[in-house]
Each structure stands twice: as C-alpha cells, then as structure tokens.
C-alpha cells in the first residue's frame with residue numbers, strides 16, 4: 207500500500223467549525239482538568255437536558271417487548287395485593303397508555319425494532335407525520351394543501367435529508383445552491399463535498415436578520431453573471447447560528463423569489479419548536495397552493511426533544527415533478543435513493559413517530575408530558591435572556607434578532623486586527639467558555655461574531671457570564 211493516496215479533494219477541503227479547533231482545544235483542556243463551559247454545540251442531552259419520559263418509556267418497551275407483559279402482570283399483582291409491594295406507589299408503574307402504544311407500534315412495524323423497514327419509512331409513521339404537519343399548520347382539504355404521506359421520507363436526522371436533496375441537484379461544478387450567510391456549516395460542507403457552488407445571500411442583521419427581495423436578487427444575478435446555474439435556495443428557520451425567527455413576509459418573499467427564478471426551496475425547520483412564544487410560519491403553510499418545489503425538514507434532535515443521538519427526522523416533498531428526459535417522478539427517485547441505504551434507523555423512525563404523535567389531551571401521561579416540555583422550553587428561554595442581558599455589559603457587543611433556536615450570535619465589533627477566532631480561543635483559554643467563531647458560519651466581510659449555544663445549566667451560566675464580561679472588557683481595551 208503506498209504511503210500517500212489521492213482521495214476526494216472535496217472532503218479534504220470541507221470545513222465544519224462546530225467541531226473545529228476551538229472545541230478540540232476545549233477537549234484537551236478538559237482532559238488536563240480545566241473546567242469547560244460547552245456553549246459551542248446544540249447537543250442538549252450532553253449538557254444535562256433530561257429526555258422526555260414519554261419518548262423513553264415507549265421506546266424502551268418497543269426495544270424490549272417482554273417488559274410489556276411483565277409490567278401488566280406486576281400491575282395486576284399490585285392491584286390484588288398492594289401490601290406485597292411495600293414502598294411502591296401506583297404511579298411508579300408504566301402507564302397503560304404507554305404499554306398499549308408500544309404494542310400498537312410493534313404490531314404496525316410488523317416486526318421487531320431490530321428489522322429494516324420500508325426504505326422511506328413505514329406507512330403508519332409517514333401518515334402520522336402528515337397529520338402532524340396538517341395540525342401544526344391548521345390545514346385541511348378545504349383550507350389548504352394537506353401533507354401527502356406518499357411524499358414523506360424518514361431520515362437519520364435532518365442532515366441526511368439535506369445531503370439527499372443536494373446530491374440529487376448537484377450534477378456539475380456550476381450547479382449553485384443559495385445559502386444564508388451566516389449558515390449552519392452542514393450546507394457549505396455538503397455543497398463542497400458534492401462539488402457544487404455555494405451562492406451566498408445575506409439576511410439583514412441590523413434589521414433582525416430579515417430577508418429582503420433585493421438581496422436575493424443581488425445574490426442570484428451575481429451568481430448567474432459568473433456562469434452559475436442556481437437551482438436551490440436554502441432557508442433555515444428559526445436560524446442557526448443567528449437564532450432569528452422569520453416573519454410571514456420573509457417566508458413569502460422567498461417563495462415568490464423561488465417561483466420567479468424556478469428554484470427549489472429547502473426549508474430547514476428543525477428549530478420549529480424553539481420560538482419561545484413567537485409564531486412559527488412553516489414554508490408548507492405559507493406556500494399553500496403555489497407550485498414551487500419544496501423540501502421541508504424536521505428532526506428529533508432539537509426543540510424540547512433534544513434526542514440528537516437517536517438520529518431521527520423526516521423530509522417532506524411538495525410539488526414534485528418529472529425528471530428531464532424520463533417518465534420518472536422526482537419523489538420516486540428519493541425512494542430509490544433511500545433504498546440504497548436500505549432504510550433510516552428504526553429507533554430514530556420510532557422516535558419521530560412519537561415526536562409527531564404526542565400523548566392526547568386528557569390521556570394519563572398528558573400532564574407530565576406537557577410539564578416536561580414547558581420546563582425545557584422555559585428554561586432555554588430564560589438562559590437566552592440571561593445571556594442577552596450579559597451582552598449589555600460587554601463593550602461594543604450588539605445582538606440582533608428575536609430569540610429562537612438554541613443560539614445567540616452577537617456581533618462583537620472587535621478592534622481592527624483581532625479576528626473572532628483569536629477572540630474565541632483567548633476566551634476559552636481565559637475562562638473555559640467554549641464557543642464557535644462567527645467566521646466558522648460565514649459572516650459579512652468586516653464583521654466579527656461568535657455563536658453561543660444557551661444549553662448548559664443555569665448555574666453554569668451564572669458562573670461563566672460574569673467571567674466572560676470581565677474578559678471581554680479587558681480584551682477589547684488592550
């Protein structure tokens with residue numbers, strides 16, 4: 207075997223800052239015994255967020271079905287002879303609702319959770335996703351266009367959905383994908399990996415990161431002048447890293463723009479539950495009957511679910527069309543693409559089913575589910591607010607946009623000659639606070655930012671925020 211090999215240069219060149227040099231240095235420091243405050247990644251359960259009991263109890267029963275029968279037997283024994291269960295309360299048994307649901311899931315899967323499923327996911331899960339979308343958007347046959355389970359694909363997280371769509375569209379180096387800057391680096395990295403062209407557009411930071419038609423026009427006309435064939439526009443709503451939540455007008459602007467230029471839309475809506483009281487306008491709802499090709503993505507990783515490690519999610523296609531010079535429908539091609547990987551993981555699919563199928567109002571576990579959900583979302587909102595307050599005490603720092611997603615993206619306005627990478631590395635060395643430099647997501651030239659994920663426990667933030675304020679004010683005054 208030669209010692210050096212030529213391999214795919216696109217992979218050599220791609221970058222992914224979220225797990226880049228700063229978090230790597232943080233990991234080294236941790237090994238050396240330093241206290242680290244990990245605010246660099248949206249990985250809720252790694253930072254102490256408790257899983258929602260409903261998900262885990264049902265999943266554990268689906269994973270180990272013999273426990274269903276055992277639990278039923280124990281419940282019966284308890285009912286007949288509570289004295290034999292000294293110290294055990296009625297509410298310590300798994301609710302019948304979960305036992306019944308686990309049985310129902312197993313029977314609908316038709317096999318153990320260890321089996322492959324239909325490539326794009328079983329029909330009952332795709333139907334449940336479609337019902338969820340229609341309920342979320344308040345849509346039925348009369349008021350809009352209901353979601354179609356036949357155009358639904360279960361995925362290993364939203365990342366896989368993004369890769370699948372881009373893989374379908376990028377056929378040559380001049381194929382272009384419009385992405386917002388700053389963006390979640392999955393997009394820049396995947397475009398690079400597939401050998402396409404990244405086309406930047408810039409939401410207006412000073413105007414709470416809103417999208418304007420004139421900026422979209424500027425971006426596409428520049429790309430076209432350079433010979434780029436722009437095929438898709440990506441919108442992340444709520445935004446990562448900006449945390450911005452789009453208003454209905456911005457969503458409409460993108461749809462009208464895409465229609466005029468014959469672009470497909472990727473609507474990355476993985477943070478749709480993280481709007482902290484603001485309304486969420488899905489692309490599917492605002493699109494209505496407009497004939498624009500739309501890919502909507504959602505995931506079990508974020509929201510209040512935080513189940514990143516389970517790798518579940520879905521992609522919905524609207525307004526599919528025939529592939530050029532063939533009779534093939536694009537939606538069917540996605541089935542073929544999924545079938546090459548056999549299927550997405552069945553545990554993640556089951557969790558996606560639970561995500562879109564929460565306990566019904568009035569059911570036994572409903573109260574606990576709603577309480578756990580509220581606690582996580584309230585807590586996140588409070589931590590974001592605390593952090594935003596701290597920014598007010600940092601010289602020159604400005605933070606635009608209403609709070610959404612799991613991130614804040616303050617503009618640092620650093621003195622000339624200091625990059626945001628220098629700042630974040632020095633901040634890490636001085637305080638143990640691990641963040642990601644704005645340049646890792648892309649940013650308007652001449653500006654400096656960092657991304658702060660407001661996930662660690664409140665007590666951690668109470669400890670590190672004053673340290674950060676002190677570091678910042680000294681660092682920028684040197």
Ligand SMILES: Cc1ncc(COP(=O)(O)O)c(C=O)c1O
Nearest residue numbers: 363364365390442446476505507
């Ligand atoms: C905007 C955005 N899209 C997609 C993803 C990928 O999520 P998943 O875990 O569902 O693959 C992330 C993860 O952080 C994200 O922030």
